[in-house]
Amino acid sequence: MGDVLLARILKYLNGTLFLDDGYRFCVFFIKNYVGFYKLTLSQVSEQSGISEEAILEFLIHLGFYRFDDFQTRLYQDVILRMDQIRARMIGIDLQELVDRVHLENDGILDMIKGICHDIHQSKRVILVGALYPMSISVELQTDLITFGKEVIQYHSYDNELTFEEGDYVIFISATGRAMENFLYQKQHLSLDNPQSLLITQNQTYEKRMITKKTLRVPGKFDSINFNYQIMTIFDLIRVIYYQTYQQI
Template sequence: MNLLLSRILTYLNGSLVDDCYYRFCKFVVYNYLEFEDMSFDDVCLKSRIDKDKIINFCNLLGFKNFDEFKSSLLRDYMIRIDQIRARMLGIDSEWIIKKIGNNCFDDNINEYISIICKAIFKAKQIILVGALYPMSITVELQTDLVTFGKPVIQYRFFDKNIKINQDDVIIFISATGRSMNTFMQIKKEFDLDQTMSILITQNKAYTLDEYKISKYVIQVPGKFDGIEFNYQIMTICDLLRVCYYQKYYL
Protein backbone atom coordinates (compact mmCIF):
# COMPACT_ATOMS: atom_id res chain seq x y z
CA MET A 1 0.00 0.00 0.00
CA ASN A 2 1.38 3.40 -0.98
CA LEU A 3 1.03 5.34 2.26
CA LEU A 4 1.02 9.12 2.20
CA LEU A 5 4.22 9.19 4.26
CA SER A 6 5.89 7.00 1.62
CA ARG A 7 4.88 9.46 -1.10
CA ILE A 8 6.20 12.36 0.97
CA LEU A 9 9.52 10.56 1.48
CA THR A 10 9.69 9.77 -2.25
CA TYR A 11 9.41 13.48 -3.02
CA LEU A 12 11.80 14.48 -0.24
CA ASN A 13 14.47 11.94 -1.17
CA GLY A 14 14.23 12.75 -4.87
CA SER A 15 14.32 16.54 -4.60
CA LEU A 16 17.07 18.43 -6.39
CA VAL A 17 16.33 21.91 -5.06
CA ASP A 18 15.47 23.45 -1.70
CA ASP A 19 12.03 24.75 -2.67
CA CYS A 20 8.84 25.17 -0.63
CA TYR A 21 7.64 21.65 -1.45
CA TYR A 22 10.92 20.13 -0.24
CA ARG A 23 10.75 22.20 2.96
CA PHE A 24 7.15 21.15 3.58
CA CYS A 25 8.00 17.46 3.18
CA LYS A 26 10.92 17.93 5.54
CA PHE A 27 8.64 19.69 8.03
CA VAL A 28 6.23 16.74 7.97
CA VAL A 29 9.08 14.31 8.67
CA TYR A 30 10.37 16.36 11.61
CA ASN A 31 6.90 16.90 13.08
CA TYR A 32 5.15 13.69 12.11
CA LEU A 33 3.76 12.70 15.51
CA GLU A 34 2.86 16.30 16.41
CA PHE A 35 0.92 16.87 13.18
CA GLU A 36 -2.36 15.71 14.73
CA ASP A 37 -2.35 18.62 17.17
CA MET A 38 -1.42 21.28 14.60
CA SER A 39 -3.92 23.49 12.81
CA PHE A 40 -3.27 24.74 9.29
CA ASP A 41 -2.23 28.09 10.76
CA ASP A 42 0.21 26.34 13.12
CA VAL A 43 1.81 24.45 10.24
CA CYS A 44 2.21 27.60 8.15
CA LEU A 45 3.65 29.54 11.07
CA LYS A 46 6.12 26.87 12.18
CA SER A 47 7.18 25.82 8.69
CA ARG A 48 7.31 29.42 7.38
CA ILE A 49 5.61 28.30 4.19
CA ASP A 50 2.67 30.19 2.63
CA LYS A 51 -0.75 28.57 2.75
CA ASP A 52 -1.09 28.71 -1.04
CA LYS A 53 2.15 26.74 -1.49
CA ILE A 54 1.04 24.04 0.96
CA ILE A 55 -2.38 23.76 -0.68
CA ASN A 56 -0.70 23.49 -4.09
CA PHE A 57 1.40 20.60 -2.80
CA CYS A 58 -1.69 18.92 -1.32
CA ASN A 59 -3.39 19.30 -4.71
CA LEU A 60 -0.41 17.66 -6.43
CA LEU A 61 -0.94 14.64 -4.18
CA GLY A 62 -4.65 14.52 -5.07
CA PHE A 63 -6.16 16.27 -2.05
CA LYS A 64 -8.64 19.14 -2.34
CA ASN A 65 -7.40 20.93 0.76
CA PHE A 66 -5.10 20.69 3.77
CA ASP A 67 -7.71 19.01 5.98
CA GLU A 68 -8.00 16.10 3.53
CA PHE A 69 -4.22 15.81 3.47
CA LYS A 70 -3.98 15.83 7.26
CA SER A 71 -6.78 13.26 7.68
CA SER A 72 -5.06 10.92 5.24
CA LEU A 73 -1.72 11.37 7.01
CA LEU A 74 -3.24 10.48 10.40
CA ARG A 75 -5.21 7.53 9.00
CA ASP A 76 -2.13 6.14 7.26
CA TYR A 77 -0.16 6.45 10.49
CA MET A 78 -2.54 4.03 12.20
CA ILE A 79 -2.38 1.67 9.21
CA ARG A 80 1.42 1.69 9.28
CA ILE A 81 1.54 0.97 13.02
CA ASP A 82 -0.75 -2.03 12.49
CA GLN A 83 1.43 -3.21 9.59
CA ILE A 84 4.57 -2.97 11.71
CA ARG A 85 2.99 -4.91 14.60
CA ALA A 86 1.89 -7.69 12.25
CA ARG A 87 5.28 -7.91 10.53
CA MET A 88 7.22 -8.02 13.79
CA LEU A 89 5.35 -11.01 15.24
CA GLY A 90 7.74 -13.87 15.88
CA ILE A 91 10.69 -12.03 14.34
CA ASP A 92 14.08 -11.61 16.01
CA SER A 93 17.61 -10.79 14.91
CA GLU A 94 18.80 -14.39 14.96
CA TRP A 95 16.06 -15.41 12.53
CA ILE A 96 16.96 -12.57 10.15
CA ILE A 97 20.68 -13.39 10.20
CA LYS A 98 19.95 -17.08 9.68
CA LYS A 99 17.80 -16.31 6.63
CA ILE A 100 20.62 -14.50 4.82
CA GLY A 101 23.40 -16.74 6.18
CA ASN A 102 25.53 -16.50 9.30
CA ASN A 103 28.69 -15.99 7.23
CA CYS A 104 27.46 -12.58 6.04
CA PHE A 105 28.12 -10.92 9.40
CA ASP A 106 30.72 -11.24 12.11
CA ASP A 107 29.95 -12.09 15.73
CA ASN A 108 29.71 -8.42 16.72
CA ILE A 109 26.76 -7.55 14.49
CA ASN A 110 24.11 -7.83 17.23
CA GLU A 111 26.22 -5.71 19.57
CA TYR A 112 26.64 -3.04 16.87
CA ILE A 113 22.91 -3.09 16.08
CA SER A 114 22.07 -2.61 19.79
CA ILE A 115 24.52 0.29 20.10
CA ILE A 116 23.15 1.99 16.99
CA CYS A 117 19.53 1.56 18.10
CA LYS A 118 20.33 3.04 21.51
CA ALA A 119 21.95 6.02 19.77
CA ILE A 120 18.93 6.39 17.47
CA PHE A 121 16.62 6.38 20.50
CA LYS A 122 18.57 9.27 22.04
CA ALA A 123 19.11 11.13 18.75
CA LYS A 124 17.18 14.17 17.59
CA GLN A 125 17.66 13.20 13.96
CA ILE A 126 19.21 10.51 11.77
CA ILE A 127 21.09 11.47 8.60
CA LEU A 128 21.61 8.95 5.78
CA VAL A 129 24.47 9.43 3.33
CA GLY A 130 25.21 7.42 0.21
CA ALA A 131 24.62 6.92 -3.50
CA LEU A 132 21.14 6.73 -5.02
CA TYR A 133 20.57 2.97 -5.03
CA PRO A 134 21.82 2.18 -1.50
CA MET A 135 19.67 5.03 -0.23
CA SER A 136 16.59 3.62 -1.96
CA ILE A 137 17.04 0.39 0.02
CA THR A 138 16.91 2.31 3.31
CA VAL A 139 13.43 3.77 2.68
CA GLU A 140 11.60 1.07 4.71
CA LEU A 141 13.86 1.82 7.69
CA GLN A 142 13.32 5.53 7.13
CA THR A 143 9.54 5.08 7.01
CA ASP A 144 9.39 3.01 10.19
CA LEU A 145 11.65 5.32 12.20
CA VAL A 146 9.64 8.39 11.15
CA THR A 147 6.50 6.49 12.18
CA PHE A 148 8.14 5.91 15.57
CA GLY A 149 8.77 9.65 15.86
CA LYS A 150 12.42 9.76 14.75
CA PRO A 151 13.18 12.22 11.92
CA VAL A 152 15.27 10.53 9.21
CA ILE A 153 16.46 12.38 6.11
CA GLN A 154 18.95 11.81 3.35
CA TYR A 155 21.77 14.35 3.28
CA ARG A 156 21.50 16.96 0.52
CA PHE A 157 24.28 19.43 -0.21
CA PHE A 158 21.80 22.00 -1.51
CA ASP A 159 20.01 22.07 1.86
CA LYS A 160 21.96 24.64 3.84
CA ASN A 161 19.57 24.30 6.78
CA ILE A 162 20.78 20.81 7.68
CA LYS A 163 22.69 20.96 10.94
CA ILE A 164 24.42 17.89 12.37
CA ASN A 165 24.94 17.96 16.13
CA GLN A 166 26.67 15.73 18.65
CA ASP A 167 23.43 14.01 19.64
CA ASP A 168 22.57 12.99 16.07
CA VAL A 169 23.25 9.74 14.21
CA ILE A 170 24.79 9.68 10.74
CA ILE A 171 24.82 6.46 8.71
CA PHE A 172 27.03 6.31 5.63
CA ILE A 173 26.69 3.45 3.13
CA SER A 174 29.27 2.67 0.46
CA ALA A 175 30.33 -0.76 -0.81
CA THR A 176 33.74 0.31 -2.10
CA GLY A 177 34.28 3.72 -0.56
CA ARG A 178 34.07 5.53 -3.90
CA SER A 179 31.51 7.88 -2.37
CA MET A 180 33.84 8.59 0.54
CA ASN A 181 34.50 12.14 -0.65
CA THR A 182 30.89 12.95 0.19
CA PHE A 183 31.34 11.79 3.77
CA MET A 184 34.67 13.60 4.08
CA GLN A 185 33.06 16.85 2.92
CA ILE A 186 30.39 16.45 5.58
CA LYS A 187 33.04 15.77 8.23
CA LYS A 188 34.85 18.90 7.11
CA GLU A 189 31.70 21.02 7.30
CA PHE A 190 30.50 19.64 10.65
CA ASP A 191 32.41 18.52 13.72
CA LEU A 192 31.50 14.83 13.79
CA ASP A 193 34.09 13.67 16.31
CA GLN A 194 31.47 13.35 19.05
CA THR A 195 28.62 12.33 16.74
CA MET A 196 27.53 8.70 16.43
CA SER A 197 28.71 7.83 12.91
CA ILE A 198 28.40 4.43 11.26
CA LEU A 199 29.92 3.23 8.00
CA ILE A 200 28.45 0.18 6.24
CA THR A 201 30.88 -1.14 3.63
CA GLN A 202 32.48 -4.19 2.01
CA ASN A 203 35.88 -2.48 2.02
CA LYS A 204 38.09 -3.99 4.75
CA ALA A 205 40.47 -1.03 4.58
CA TYR A 206 38.03 1.16 6.51
CA THR A 207 38.20 -1.16 9.52
CA LEU A 208 41.89 -0.32 9.94
CA ASP A 209 42.73 2.48 12.37
CA GLU A 210 44.70 4.48 9.80
CA TYR A 211 41.71 4.60 7.42
CA LYS A 212 38.87 4.58 9.91
CA ILE A 213 36.68 7.65 9.43
CA SER A 214 33.61 6.75 11.49
CA LYS A 215 33.02 5.72 15.08
CA TYR A 216 31.69 2.31 14.04
CA VAL A 217 32.26 0.25 10.90
CA ILE A 218 30.02 -2.62 9.85
CA GLN A 219 32.20 -4.42 7.31
CA VAL A 220 30.36 -7.12 5.40
CA PRO A 221 32.00 -9.77 3.19
CA GLY A 222 32.19 -9.42 -0.58
CA LYS A 223 34.45 -8.17 -3.32
CA PHE A 224 32.47 -5.03 -4.07
CA ASP A 225 29.56 -7.13 -5.32
CA GLY A 226 26.66 -4.72 -5.78
CA ILE A 227 23.94 -7.38 -5.74
CA GLU A 228 25.27 -9.03 -2.59
CA PHE A 229 25.76 -5.66 -0.91
CA ASN A 230 22.15 -4.71 -1.63
CA TYR A 231 20.90 -7.73 0.33
CA GLN A 232 23.35 -6.97 3.12
CA ILE A 233 22.10 -3.38 3.40
CA MET A 234 18.51 -4.61 3.45
CA THR A 235 19.30 -7.10 6.21
CA ILE A 236 21.09 -4.50 8.35
CA CYS A 237 18.12 -2.14 7.94
CA ASP A 238 15.75 -4.96 8.95
CA LEU A 239 17.88 -5.72 12.01
CA LEU A 240 17.73 -2.05 13.01
CA ARG A 241 13.95 -1.91 12.48
CA VAL A 242 13.30 -5.04 14.54
CA CYS A 243 15.72 -4.16 17.33
CA TYR A 244 14.45 -0.58 17.65
CA TYR A 245 10.79 -1.65 17.64
CA GLN A 246 11.27 -4.35 20.25
CA LYS A 247 13.58 -2.40 22.58
CA TYR A 248 12.41 1.19 22.30
CA TYR A 249 8.88 1.29 20.92
CA LEU A 250 6.93 -1.55 22.51
Protein backbone atom coordinates (compact mmCIF):
# COMPACT_ATOMS: atom_id res chain seq x y z
CA MET A 1 0.00 0.00 0.00
CA GLY A 2 2.92 2.33 0.68
CA ASP A 3 2.81 5.71 2.39
CA VAL A 4 -0.43 7.62 2.64
CA LEU A 5 -0.64 10.48 0.15
CA LEU A 6 -0.10 13.15 2.78
CA ALA A 7 3.23 11.56 3.73
CA ARG A 8 4.31 11.49 0.07
CA ILE A 9 3.29 15.11 -0.42
CA LEU A 10 5.24 16.20 2.67
CA LYS A 11 8.32 14.27 1.58
CA TYR A 12 8.33 16.34 -1.60
CA LEU A 13 7.33 19.66 -0.03
CA ASN A 14 9.79 19.46 2.86
CA GLY A 15 12.63 18.10 0.74
CA THR A 16 12.50 19.91 -2.58
CA LEU A 17 14.86 22.76 -3.42
CA PHE A 18 12.72 24.34 -6.11
CA LEU A 19 9.87 26.82 -6.03
CA ASP A 20 7.94 25.28 -8.92
CA ASP A 21 4.43 24.09 -9.75
CA GLY A 22 5.03 20.87 -7.83
CA TYR A 23 5.83 22.90 -4.70
CA ARG A 24 2.84 25.19 -5.24
CA PHE A 25 0.53 22.20 -5.73
CA CYS A 26 1.71 20.71 -2.44
CA VAL A 27 1.10 23.99 -0.60
CA PHE A 28 -2.41 24.20 -2.08
CA PHE A 29 -3.04 20.54 -1.22
CA ILE A 30 -2.09 21.07 2.43
CA LYS A 31 -4.17 24.24 2.70
CA ASN A 32 -7.24 22.38 1.43
CA TYR A 33 -6.41 18.89 2.67
CA VAL A 34 -9.65 17.93 4.43
CA GLY A 35 -11.91 18.85 1.51
CA PHE A 36 -9.46 18.36 -1.35
CA TYR A 37 -11.02 15.05 -2.43
CA LYS A 38 -14.23 16.93 -3.30
CA LEU A 39 -12.52 19.18 -5.87
CA THR A 40 -12.38 18.52 -9.59
CA LEU A 41 -9.20 18.92 -11.60
CA SER A 42 -10.51 22.14 -13.16
CA GLN A 43 -11.37 23.55 -9.71
CA VAL A 44 -7.91 22.76 -8.38
CA SER A 45 -6.34 24.37 -11.43
CA GLU A 46 -8.49 27.50 -11.20
CA GLN A 47 -8.08 27.98 -7.44
CA SER A 48 -4.34 27.23 -7.34
CA GLY A 49 -3.35 29.00 -10.54
CA ILE A 50 -1.54 25.86 -11.75
CA SER A 51 -2.32 24.42 -15.18
CA GLU A 52 -4.11 21.08 -15.41
CA GLU A 53 -1.18 19.71 -17.40
CA ALA A 54 1.31 20.63 -14.67
CA ILE A 55 -0.91 19.07 -12.00
CA LEU A 56 -1.27 15.80 -13.89
CA GLU A 57 2.46 15.71 -14.59
CA PHE A 58 3.19 16.07 -10.88
CA LEU A 59 0.68 13.36 -9.94
CA ILE A 60 2.53 10.93 -12.19
CA HIS A 61 5.52 11.30 -9.86
CA LEU A 62 3.22 10.14 -7.06
CA GLY A 63 2.14 7.11 -9.09
CA PHE A 64 -1.20 8.35 -10.43
CA TYR A 65 -2.07 8.70 -14.11
CA ARG A 66 -5.66 9.83 -13.56
CA PHE A 67 -6.84 12.62 -11.26
CA ASP A 68 -9.88 10.57 -10.21
CA ASP A 69 -7.62 7.76 -8.99
CA PHE A 70 -5.68 10.27 -6.90
CA GLN A 71 -8.90 11.58 -5.37
CA THR A 72 -10.22 8.10 -4.58
CA ARG A 73 -7.00 7.18 -2.81
CA LEU A 74 -7.01 10.50 -0.95
CA TYR A 75 -10.53 9.93 0.38
CA GLN A 76 -9.48 6.53 1.70
CA ASP A 77 -6.35 8.01 3.27
CA VAL A 78 -8.24 10.80 5.06
CA ILE A 79 -10.35 8.20 6.86
CA LEU A 80 -7.34 5.94 7.51
CA ARG A 81 -5.24 8.73 9.02
CA MET A 82 -7.96 9.75 11.49
CA ASP A 83 -8.43 6.12 12.54
CA GLN A 84 -4.67 5.78 13.07
CA ILE A 85 -4.55 8.92 15.21
CA ARG A 86 -7.51 7.82 17.36
CA ALA A 87 -5.84 4.46 17.99
CA ARG A 88 -2.55 6.14 19.00
CA MET A 89 -4.25 8.44 21.49
CA ILE A 90 -5.75 5.67 23.62
CA GLY A 91 -4.33 5.52 27.14
CA ILE A 92 -1.73 8.28 26.77
CA ASP A 93 -0.49 9.75 30.07
CA LEU A 94 0.48 13.41 29.64
CA GLN A 95 2.45 13.61 32.87
CA GLU A 96 4.49 10.59 31.83
CA LEU A 97 5.50 12.43 28.66
CA VAL A 98 6.58 15.46 30.69
CA ASP A 99 8.58 13.35 33.14
CA ARG A 100 10.32 11.44 30.36
CA VAL A 101 12.64 14.31 29.45
CA HIS A 102 12.62 16.19 32.76
CA LEU A 103 10.87 19.34 31.58
CA GLU A 104 11.43 21.15 34.86
CA ASN A 105 8.66 23.65 34.51
CA ASP A 106 5.60 23.47 36.74
CA GLY A 107 3.57 25.33 34.15
CA ILE A 108 4.65 23.33 31.09
CA LEU A 109 1.24 21.73 30.50
CA ASP A 110 -0.56 25.07 30.82
CA MET A 111 1.97 26.62 28.44
CA ILE A 112 1.42 23.87 25.87
CA LYS A 113 -2.35 24.14 26.25
CA GLY A 114 -1.90 27.83 25.39
CA ILE A 115 0.16 26.88 22.33
CA CYS A 116 -2.59 24.49 21.24
CA HIS A 117 -5.13 27.30 21.64
CA ASP A 118 -3.00 29.60 19.48
CA ILE A 119 -2.64 26.89 16.84
CA HIS A 120 -6.39 26.29 16.84
CA GLN A 121 -7.12 30.00 16.45
CA SER A 122 -4.59 30.46 13.65
CA LYS A 123 -5.27 30.12 9.95
CA ARG A 124 -1.79 28.77 9.19
CA VAL A 125 1.20 27.48 11.14
CA ILE A 126 4.72 28.13 9.84
CA LEU A 127 7.59 26.10 11.33
CA VAL A 128 11.10 27.58 11.21
CA GLY A 129 14.28 25.84 12.31
CA ALA A 130 17.38 23.90 11.32
CA LEU A 131 17.23 20.62 9.43
CA TYR A 132 17.04 18.17 12.32
CA PRO A 133 14.39 19.99 14.39
CA MET A 134 12.34 20.30 11.21
CA SER A 135 12.60 16.57 10.56
CA ILE A 136 11.40 15.91 14.11
CA SER A 137 8.39 18.19 13.53
CA VAL A 138 7.02 16.18 10.59
CA GLU A 139 4.72 13.96 12.67
CA LEU A 140 3.24 17.03 14.37
CA GLN A 141 2.87 18.66 10.96
CA THR A 142 1.14 15.54 9.59
CA ASP A 143 -1.35 15.26 12.46
CA LEU A 144 -2.28 18.95 12.43
CA ILE A 145 -2.84 18.85 8.66
CA THR A 146 -5.03 15.78 9.17
CA PHE A 147 -7.07 17.85 11.65
CA GLY A 148 -7.55 20.49 8.96
CA LYS A 149 -4.82 22.97 9.94
CA GLU A 150 -2.49 24.32 7.26
CA VAL A 151 1.08 23.69 8.47
CA ILE A 152 4.18 24.36 6.37
CA GLN A 153 7.91 24.45 6.96
CA TYR A 154 9.82 27.57 6.00
CA HIS A 155 12.23 27.24 3.07
CA SER A 156 14.71 30.00 2.26
CA TYR A 157 14.06 29.79 -1.49
CA ASP A 158 10.32 30.45 -1.11
CA ASN A 159 10.25 34.14 -1.98
CA GLU A 160 6.46 34.05 -2.25
CA LEU A 161 6.00 33.52 1.49
CA THR A 162 4.47 36.38 3.46
CA PHE A 163 3.41 36.66 7.09
CA GLU A 164 -0.22 37.56 7.54
CA GLU A 165 -2.57 38.21 10.40
CA GLY A 166 -3.82 34.81 11.46
CA ASP A 167 -0.45 33.11 10.95
CA TYR A 168 1.34 31.40 13.83
CA VAL A 169 5.12 31.29 13.38
CA ILE A 170 6.95 28.74 15.53
CA PHE A 171 10.75 28.90 15.74
CA ILE A 172 12.55 25.80 17.05
CA SER A 173 16.17 26.49 17.96
CA ALA A 174 18.26 25.42 20.98
CA THR A 175 20.48 28.51 20.73
CA GLY A 176 18.12 30.85 18.88
CA ARG A 177 20.56 31.07 15.98
CA ALA A 178 18.07 29.71 13.43
CA MET A 179 15.61 32.44 14.36
CA GLU A 180 18.26 35.18 14.22
CA ASN A 181 19.42 33.99 10.79
CA PHE A 182 15.84 33.95 9.55
CA LEU A 183 15.14 37.47 10.77
CA TYR A 184 18.37 38.73 9.20
CA GLN A 185 17.72 37.11 5.82
CA LYS A 186 14.00 37.91 5.72
CA GLN A 187 13.89 41.45 7.05
CA HIS A 188 10.78 42.17 4.97
CA LEU A 189 8.86 39.55 6.99
CA SER A 190 7.66 41.26 10.15
CA LEU A 191 6.61 39.39 13.29
CA ASP A 192 4.22 42.23 14.17
CA ASN A 193 1.18 40.70 12.49
CA PRO A 194 1.37 36.95 13.21
CA GLN A 195 1.41 35.21 16.55
CA SER A 196 4.88 33.82 17.24
CA LEU A 197 6.64 31.37 19.52
CA LEU A 198 10.26 30.40 20.16
CA ILE A 199 11.12 26.99 21.65
CA THR A 200 14.70 27.21 22.92
CA GLN A 201 17.24 26.41 25.63
CA ASN A 202 18.59 29.96 25.52
CA GLN A 203 17.29 31.84 28.56
CA THR A 204 18.24 35.26 27.15
CA TYR A 205 15.22 35.16 24.84
CA GLU A 206 12.85 35.10 27.81
CA LYS A 207 13.87 38.73 28.42
CA ARG A 208 14.48 39.85 24.83
CA MET A 209 10.99 38.79 23.75
CA ILE A 210 11.61 38.80 20.01
CA THR A 211 8.65 36.47 19.66
CA LYS A 212 5.34 37.02 21.43
CA LYS A 213 5.86 33.89 23.52
CA THR A 214 8.94 31.88 24.50
CA LEU A 215 9.04 28.30 25.75
CA ARG A 216 12.42 27.70 27.34
CA VAL A 217 13.43 24.15 28.18
CA PRO A 218 16.29 23.08 30.50
CA GLY A 219 19.82 22.73 29.16
CA LYS A 220 22.51 24.89 27.66
CA PHE A 221 22.79 24.41 23.92
CA ASP A 222 22.76 20.61 24.22
CA SER A 223 21.45 19.61 20.81
CA ILE A 224 20.96 15.93 21.65
CA ASN A 225 18.92 16.67 24.76
CA PHE A 226 17.06 19.45 22.94
CA ASN A 227 16.02 17.04 20.20
CA TYR A 228 14.47 14.71 22.79
CA GLN A 229 12.80 17.67 24.46
CA ILE A 230 11.14 18.92 21.30
CA MET A 231 10.03 15.39 20.42
CA THR A 232 8.14 15.31 23.71
CA ILE A 233 6.83 18.86 23.32
CA PHE A 234 5.51 18.01 19.86
CA ASP A 235 3.92 14.83 21.26
CA LEU A 236 2.25 16.87 23.99
CA ILE A 237 0.94 19.37 21.45
CA ARG A 238 -0.44 16.56 19.28
CA VAL A 239 -2.17 14.84 22.20
CA ILE A 240 -3.55 17.95 23.89
CA TYR A 241 -4.72 19.41 20.58
CA TYR A 242 -6.51 16.17 19.71
CA GLN A 243 -8.11 15.81 23.14
CA THR A 244 -9.20 19.46 23.24
CA TYR A 245 -10.26 20.22 19.68
CA GLN A 246 -10.72 16.94 17.80
CA GLN A 247 -11.94 14.24 20.16
CA ILE A 248 -15.67 13.61 19.95
